Amino acid sequence: MSVRTNLERAAESLMQYLSTGPEEFMRQTGIKESDFVPVEPQPFDGRIFAVDGSNIKVCDISVVKANQVRAGYVVYRGRRWERTEVIYNDLLVADRRAYMEWFREPLERLCMEDIDLSSLRGSELDRISTYFRELQEYVALDAALSESEEGDLILYDGGFAIWKDRPFGKVVAEIIKRASERGVDLLGVSKSSSLSWGDISMPLVYHVSRLGKRLLPGSAWYVDLSGKNVHPDPQEERWQGSIYMVLFHPTGDRAFRVDVPSYMNRRVVHALSKASAFSGSSESPGYPHALFRAHRDLKLSYHDSEMSWFKMMETIAKRHQVSMRDLRSAMDYHEILEITG
Numbered sequence: 001m002s003v004r005t006n007l008e009r010a011a012e013s014l015m016q017y018l019s020t021g022p023e024e025f026m027r028q029t030g031i032k033e034s035d036f037v038p039v040e041p042q043p044f045d046g047r048i049f050a051v052d053g054s055n056i057k058v059c060d061i062s063v064v065k066a067n068q069v070r071a072g073y074v075v076y077r078g079r080r081w082e083r084t085e086v087i088y089n090d091l092l093v094a095d096r097r098a099y100m101e102w103f104r105e106p107l108e109r110l111c112m113e114d115i116d117l118s119s120l121r122g123s124e125l126d127r128i129s130t131y132f133r134e135l136q137e138y139v140a141l142d143a144a145l146s147e148s149e150e151g152d153l154i155l156y157d158g159g160f161a162i163w164k165d166r167p168f169g170k171v172v173a174e175i176i177k178r179a180s181e182r183g184v185d186l187l188g189v190s191k192s193s194s195l196s197w198g199d200i201s202m203p204l205v206y207h208v209s210r211l212g213k214r215l216l217p218g219s220a221w222y223v224d225l226s227g228k229n230v231h232p233d234p235q236e237e238r239w240q241g242s243i244y245m246v247l248f249h250p251t252g253d254r255a256f257r258v259d260v261p262s263y264m265n266r267r268v269v270h271a272l273s274k275a276s277a278f279s280g281s282s283e284s285p286g287y288p289h290a291l292f293r294a295h296r297d298l299k300l301s302y303h304d305s306e307m308s309w310f311k312m313m314e315t316i317a318k319r320h321q322v323s324m325r326d327l328r329s330a331m332d333y334h335e336i337l338e339i340t341g
Contacts, residue, residue, distance in 0.1 A: 016200065017200065017201075017203060018202075018203075018206060020198070020202060020207065022207075022210070025197070025207045026211070028198055028229060029197045029229050029230055030227065030228045030229050035224065035228075036211075036215050036221045036222075036223055037221055037222050037223070037224075037269075038219045039220040039221055039246070039248075039269070039272050039273055041249070041273060041277035041279075041280075042270070042273035042276070043274075045077075045078070046149070046151045046274075047082075048076040048077075048078075048152070048153045048154075048155065048275075048290045049073050049074070049144040049145075049148060049153070049290070050076070050154075050155045050156075050288065050290035050294040051072075051073040051137060051141045051144055051154070051155070051294065052071070052073070052137070052157040052291065052294035052295050052298045053069070053070060053072070053088075053133050053134070053136055053137040053140065053157075054070050054133070054300040055067050055068065055069045055092075055129055055132075055300065056068050056300040056301075056302070058091065058308045058309050058312065059309055059312060060125075063096075064093055064094060064095045064125070065093070065125040065129065066091055066092070066094075066308075067091065067092050067094060067133075068090075068091060068305060068308045069089075069091070069133050070086065070088065070299075070300050071086075071088045071089075071133065072085050072140050072297075072298050073087070073140050073141070073144040073294060074290055074293045074297060075144075075147075076278070076289070076290045079278060079281075079289070081293060084293070084294075084298070085140075085143065086298070087136065087139055087140040088106075088136040088139065088140070091308065091312070092129060094125040094126075094129045095128075096120075096121060096122055096123060096125070096128070097121065099117070099121075099128055100117060102132060106132075106135050106138075106139050107135070109139055109142075110138065110142055110171055112171055115170060119166070119167060120167070131167070131168075135168060135171070142175055142178075145175060145182065148184045149182070150182060151184075151185075152185070153184070154179065154184055154185065154186045155288055155290055155291050156186070156188045157189060157190075157191065157291055157295065158188055158189075159188045159257065160172055160176070160261065161243060169239075172239075176261045176263070179261070179263070185267065185270070187258055187259070187260060188258065189257075189258050189275075189291060190257040190258075191256070191295075193257040195225075196231045197230050204230055205245065205256070205257065208223060208245045208255050209253070209254045209255045212245075212247055212255060213247070218250050219247075219250055220246075220249050220250055220252075220276045220279075221246075222244045222258075222269075223244060223245045223255075224242060224243075224244055225243045226243075240261075240262040241259060241260055242262070242265070242268070243257065244257070244259075244260060246258045246272060248286055249276055249279040249286045251280055251286055252279070252285055256287070258272070275288050278290065
C-alpha cells in the first residue's frame with residue numbers, strides 16, 4: 001500500500017472525529033441549545049493571580065532522570081501586569097526508589113507531611129517528574145492564595161477533578177477550603193482536555209466550541225456538563241464540584257474546560273464574567289491573558305535544558321573528578337546521539 005494511500009486513510013479517519021453534525025452531537029450528549037448560557041464581561045478592581053508550571057529533561061542515565069522544574073504565578077490588576085513570582089526553579093532527580101527526599105520539602109511547606117507517596121515506587125520516571133511539577137504548582141497556588149484578598153480571582157492552569165486524588169487530592173481539598181474561607185474565586189482552566197463523546201472518543205472541546213459559536217455568535221458563553229453524556233462522566237470524578245465548557249471571549253476560537261469548586265456554585269457566573277473581561281488580548285484571543293503571561297514567563301525552553309546540562313556536567317567533572325568520557329558512557333544513548341548530532 002502506497003504512502004499516499006496511507007495518508008489519505010489517516011486523513012479520512014481523523015475527519016470522522018471532526019465532521020459529525022450538531023444534531024447528532026446534541027442527540028448523543030444531551031447538550032441542548034438552552035444549555036449555552038451567555039457570559040457578559042465584567043471588569044473589576046481586584047487582582048487576578050494565574051498559576052502555572054513547567055518541566056523539561058536535563059539528563060537521562062536510564063535508571064534515573066534529572067529534570068528542570070519551574071512553577072510560580074503572575075499577578076495582574078485588571079489588564080496591568082504587576083509581577084511574576086517564581087516559587088520553584090531548580091532540578092529534580094527522579095529515582096524510582098529514592099524520590100521522597102525531593103518531595104519532602106514542598107510537602108512540609110504545604111503542611112502535608114503525612115501524605116503517602118509509596119504508590120510512586122516503581123513508577124515511570126516521567127510520571128515522578130510530572131507529579132513533582134504538579135506538587136510545586138500547588139505550592140505556588142497556595143502562595144498566591146496566601147497573598148489574595150476577598151473578591152480576587154485565582155486561575156490555575158489545569159484541572160481539579162480528574163485523578164487529582166492520586167496522590168495529592170488532600171492538597172487540592174485543603175487549597176479549595178482555604179479559597180472558600182478567604183472569599184476568593186478559584187477556577188481551574190485546562191489548555192487541553194481528554195473529555196470526549198460518542199463511540200469513538202470524539203473531541204468534546206471541538207464540537208462544543210463549534211456548536212456554541214453557531215448558536216451564540218458574537219458572545220462568550222458557558223455550558224454546565226453536569227448530567228451530560230460525555231466521557232469520562234463528570235459525576236464520577238470523585239470531587240464536590242462542577243465541570244464547565246467555557247468560551248471566555250467572543251473573539252476566541254475555542255472553549256476551555258473549567259473546573260469550579262462547589263463553594264462557588266452560586267457565584268460561578270460572576271467569576272466567569274470577571275475572567276471574560278480580561279480574555280480579549282490580541283496576544284491570546286479568547287484565553288485569560290494572565291494565564292497566557294504565566295505560561296510565557298514560566299515555560300522552560302530547550303535552551304534552559306542545555307544550560308542546566310552543561311552546568312551539571314561541569315560540577316560533576318570538577319567536584320568528583322569524573323571524566324566527560326565516563327559521564328557519556330552512563331547516559332542513555334539517545335542523549336549521546338542528540339549531543340553529537
